[in-house]
Structure formats: structure tokens, C-alpha cells
Amino acid sequence: MSKIHLVFGGRVKDPQGLDFEDLSQIDVVGFYEDYKSAEKAWRGAAQRTVDDAEMKYVVVHLHKLLEPELG
Numbered sequence: 001m002s003k004i005h006l007v008f009g010g011r012v013k014d015p016q017g018l019d020f021e022d023l024s025q026i027d028v029v030g031f032y033e034d035y036k037s038a039e040k041a042w043r044g045a046a047q048r049t050v051d052d053a054e055m056k057y058v059v060v061h062l063h064k065l066l067e068p069e070l071g
Helices: 035-048 062-066
Strands: 005-011 027-032 055-061
8 A cells, every 4th residue: 555645734723733723724735655745745835824823734644544553
């Protein structure tokens, strides 16, 4: 199985948390086969919103959720 990574972001209630305000407004940046590509996409999205403290982008390791025993 590929190591699938998801990059997404949106407005959060607290900049230090992951409680997104409106799930219908989530910005899905994309799915990536490796962490390096996902990190590059995350950096680009995060840098576009650097002046907005309430916007947060994250990388989710979907492969770890789908098959946790593989790490």
C-alpha cells in the first residue's frame, strides 16, 4: 500500500488547536504519495495564509489510519 498523505486546512477556533470552525469550508489541498511532496504542498498553503493566525494547514498520514500496524 502507498503511504498516502492528506493536506488540508481551514479556520480554527484556537490557533494552537485543531478545532476547525466550519467543516464545509475546509480547503483540501490534495493527496500525496510521500511525505516530502505533502510537506511541500503544506508549506505552500500555509505560506499563502501566514498573516491569518486563524488559518491552519495540516498533513495527515492516512496510511497510518488505514493500516496502523504498518506504521
